[in-house]
Amino acid sequence: MNRRTMLKMAAASAVLALGKQGTAESQSSQAASDNNQGYKHRVAFGAWINDMRNEPLPLQQWPAPQFDGQTLDSLVCALKVQAEAGFKLLDVWGLFATYGYPPDIKSAFEDEGRVQMVRRLIEAAEKLDMRIMFGMGLLSWGYDKILEANPGIRGVDADGKPHAHALCGAKEESWRCVEKILDCTLNNFAFGGIHLESCDLGCCMCPECAGRDGQVGYNVRMNARAAQHIKSRWPHLTVTAIPSNWLPGNAGPFTPEQEDQVVGLGSHIDCFMDQGWRGTCVAPERRKAFISRLPCAYGTSGGIWMYHCARRNRLSYFMPYPKRAGAAIREHYGDGARGSMIYQGPMINPAVEMNTAVAGRLLRNPQRNAQDALEEAVEFYYRPRSADVRRAVAEAFCTAEDAYFDSWSDELKKDPHRPGEFYVETLFAESPQRSQYLEQCLTPKGRGSYRKGLVAVLDRLSSLDGQCQDEGRLSRVRTGVISAIVDIENLGYERPA
Numbered sequence: 380m381n382r383r384t385m386l387k388m389a390a391a392s393a394v395l396a397l398g399k400q401g402t403a404e405s406q407s408s409q410a411a412s413d414n415n416q417g418y419k420h421r422v423a424f425g426a427w428i429n430d431m432r433n434e435p436l437p438l439q440q441w442p443a444p445q446f447d448g449q450t451l452d453s454l455v456c457a458l459k460v461q462a463e464a465g466f467k468l469l470d471v472w473g474l475f476a477t478y479g480y481p482p483d484i485k486s487a488f489e490d491e492g493r494v495q496m497v498r499r500l501i502e503a504a505e506k507l508d509m510r511i512m513f514g515m516g517l518l519s520w521g522y523d524k525i526l527e528a529n530p531g532i533r534g535v536d537a538d539g540k541p542h543a544h545a546l547c548g549a550k551e552e553s554w555r556c557v558e559k560i561l562d563c564t565l566n567n568f569a570f571g572g573i574h575l576e577s578c579d580l581g582c583c584m585c586p587e588c589a590g591r592d593g594q595v596g597y598n599v600r601m602n603a604r605a606a607q608h609i610k611s612r613w614p615h616l617t618v619t620a621i622p623s624n625w626l627p628g629n630a631g632p633f634t635p636e637q638e639d640q641v642v643g644l645g646s647h648i649d650c651f652m653d654q655g656w657r658g659t660c661v662a663p664e665r666r667k668a669f670i671s672r673l674p675c676a677y678g679t680s681g682g683i684w685m686y687h688c689a690r691r692n693r694l695s696y697f698m699p700y701p702k703r704a705g706a707a708i709r710e711h712y713g714d715g716a717r718g719s720m721i722y723q724g725p726m727i728n729p730a731v732e733m734n735t736a737v738a739g740r741l742l743r744n745p746q747r748n749a750q751d752a753l754e755e756a757v758e759f760y761y762r763p764r765s766a767d768v769r770r771a772v773a774e775a776f777c778t779a780e781d782a783y784f785d786s787w788s789d790e791l792k793k794d795p796h797r798p799g800e801f802y803v804e805t806l807f808a809e810s811p812q813r814s815q816y817l818e819q820c821l822t823p824k825g826r827g828s829y830r831k832g833l834v835a836v837l838d839r840l841s842s843l844d845g846q847c848q849d850e851g852r853l854s855r856v857r858t859g860v861i862s863a864i865v866d867i868e869n870l871g872y873e874r875p876a
């Protein structure tokens with residue numbers, strides 16, 4: 380019996396073990412996906428190739444550019460969990476370049492070692508009935524070396540100074556670069572989709588670019604042009620556009636005029652992914668009406684996510700959030716969202732695995748009870764001895780989740796632009812850094828309360844020794860919880876009353 384057969388059997392026994400209610404829900408889940416209901420665009424989002432790496436790169440600046448055997452093995456490990464959860468696409472950045480394609484562009488696609496890695500990744504995805512989505516920095520990520528060689532196409536920033544990264548979208552030569560990257564990628568590799576991102580590193584503010592249309596209008600125009608180019612040559616590809624930094628500090632909402640501009644973009648793309656780093660660009664109270672006017676699908680990133688850092692020991696934190704992401708997935712679906720890009724991380728970390736496992740199951744059937752999806756995933760990956768053990772493992776995840784998010788500062792809880800995205804540690808450094816997630820969102824009092832919850836998780840875990848056939852997962856949970864407690868001890872905290 381190979382591992383795959385065993386996993387299938389585990390899945391079948393999970394359905395049986397869930398009992399009457401679970402069985403009914405699992406059947407309705409299957410029926411829902413058979414009827415093509417649920418989220419249509421179920422995207423697991425890398426983001427960069429080594430963000431999902433199962434071994435750390437402790438001295439590596441972000442984003443880590445290397446594509447080695449460990450990168451590939453980690454991506455394949457992530458793909459398996461994603462496929463088992465029902466994701467259809469893995470959207471991943473940095474396959475051929477991070478900040479800088481070479482000035483001739485095509486040599487990036489002629490590095491035989493790298494090309495083989497990408498082909499093996501695409502094949503691994505296809506075997507799992509998934510596809511790889513190509514992350515495309517549209518006039519923003521990937522042009523630093525091109526701009527050094529050809530300063531004439533460099534954009535300008537808000538002060539009129541040369542932009543550090545962005546091309547000027549009004550220059551046709553800039554578009555020759557964009558089209559060459561697309562041609563090299565899409566003519567030679569069997570990607571399933573393209574993620575367009577035009578402003579993550581900023582965009583050109585000259586009088587013919589954002590200086591003319593405003594930042595949202597300009598980015599809409601650039602994305603529409605790129606999407607038209609893609610759809611005219613590769614009409615089968617899923618095209619998404621992501622409004623990262625279209626608004627200052629990613630803090631919404633769009634004005635009604637900006638909403639109208641994005642509705643215009645909807646005729647050219649398959650899904651507008653309003654991720655929600657600091658709340659979504661479309662205000663929640665306007666979401667339903669906006670979606671009803673949008674010609675394409677609308678998507679989010681499930682309301683809350685941790686951004687993982689390749690420098691960090693992969694088991695040095697434990698951050699599950701299946702309940703909160705599940706609630707957002709359900710709410711956004713109710714408003715009409717049919718796209719989702721769920722942030723990934725190192726799958727060796729059991730909280731990352733569970734976040735992916737539960738989110739994917741809920742995207743297939745957003746009406747489903749999140750607890751039911753969580754217990755199904757526990758059954759599948761932990762193979763508990765009994766229903767009581769299954770519930771106890773699920774409870775350990777929920778206790779850790781509540782302990783962190785319930786401990787957020789009152790100020791942050793009330794902030795209309797509260798993250799969305801929060802960080803294990805700062806992205807920009809060349810050695811491991813302190814735990815930003817414990818300082819960004821928690822006061823000393825909050826850390827004391829989080830610490831108390833984590834100690835309760837350890838206590839719960841001690842009763843589960845020998846109760847699961849989980850391939851070391853509970854042991855990894857324990858490692859993460861212990862490390863987080865030590866971090867809190869080192870940072871300092873206020874003991875709860």
Ligand SMILES: [Zn+2]
Pocket residue numbers: 534535546547548549550583584585586587588589
């Ligand atoms: Zn310009």
